[in-house]
Amino acid sequence: xxxxxxxxxxxxxxxxxxxxxxxxxxxxxxxxxxxxxxxxxxxxxxxxxxxxxxxxxxxxxxxxxxxxxxxxxxxxxxxxxxxxxxxxxxxxxxxxxxxxxxxxxxxxxxxxxxxxxxxxxxxxxxxxxxxxxxxxxxxxxxxxxxxxxxxxxxxxxx
Numbered sequence: 001x002x003x004x005x006x007x008x009x010x011x012x013x014x015x016x017x018x019x020x021x022x023x024x025x026x027x028x029x030x031x032x033x034x035x036x037x038x039x040x041x042x043x044x045x046x047x048x049x050x051x052x053x054x055x056x057x058x059x060x061x062x063x064x065x066x067x068x069x070x071x072x073x074x075x076x077x078x079x080x081x082x083x084x085x086x087x088x089x090x091x092x093x094x095x096x097x098x099x100x101x102x103x104x105x106x107x108x109x110x111x112x113x114x115x116x117x118x119x120x121x122x123x124x125x126x127x128x129x130x131x132x133x134x135x136x137x138x139x140x141x142x143x144x145x146x147x148x149x150x151x152x153x154x155x156x157x158x
Contacts, residue, residue, distance in 0.1 A: 022117035023050045023057055028109055028124040038129035042099040045091040048109055048121065061085045061112040066096060070106045070123060078105060083112070101128050101135045 026049040030036055046064055063083050068076040079096020089111075099105065104127045110120040130136055 022115060022119050023052045023059060023111055023113040024119055025049070025109060025111055025121040026051045028107065028121050030107065030124065030126045035125050037127045039126055040129050040131065042101070042128060042131065043094045044126060045093050046107065046109065047090045047092070048111075050089065050111065052113070056114070058114050059087050059089060059111050060114055062089065062092070063110040064092060065108045065110075066094065067106045067108070068103075070125070072106065072108060072123075099128055101131050103128055 027034065029047040031039055031041065031044045032047070050059055061083050062081070064079070064081040065072075065077060066079040067073070068078055078099070079094060081092075081095070104125055107124040107126065108120060109124070110118055112118050
């Protein structure tokens with residue numbers, strides 16, 4: 001009798017998991033690339049793909065958060081889109097406070113599906129590039145060092 005209860009419990013648990021299958025965020029793109037380095041904009045766009053094992057499950061809302069560190073601390077939150085009731089998942093534009101050049105940012109995207117289940121992506125990140133000439137102020141060109149003629153040996157030393 002105990003074995004039958006265990007089997008029935010397993011079957012019902014499996015069926016309920018299938019029936020309430022939620023949407024998963026499969027791929028997050030920032031400016032069309034995955035975890036890009038050196039973005040040439042301070043207002044990036046976010047896109048994501050969704051997948052579900054069940055038919056007729058769709059996104060009904062999304063939320064994007066951008067953080068200044070990968071610990072996702074509230075005090076390092078740069079932008080929170082709040083929940084937006086929309087099925088849009090392509091080219092959602094950043095609308096937070098100004099980003100800084102040559103800095104890494106970390107993105108968390110949450111999606112609410114038509115079954116009211118919430119999914120979120122694993123951390124994505126991006127790094128802004130050097131966009132203004134002043135960003136290059138401490139840069140030095142890599143050049144060939146000119147040696148005095150006295151240090152140049154035209155003959156091989158073999």
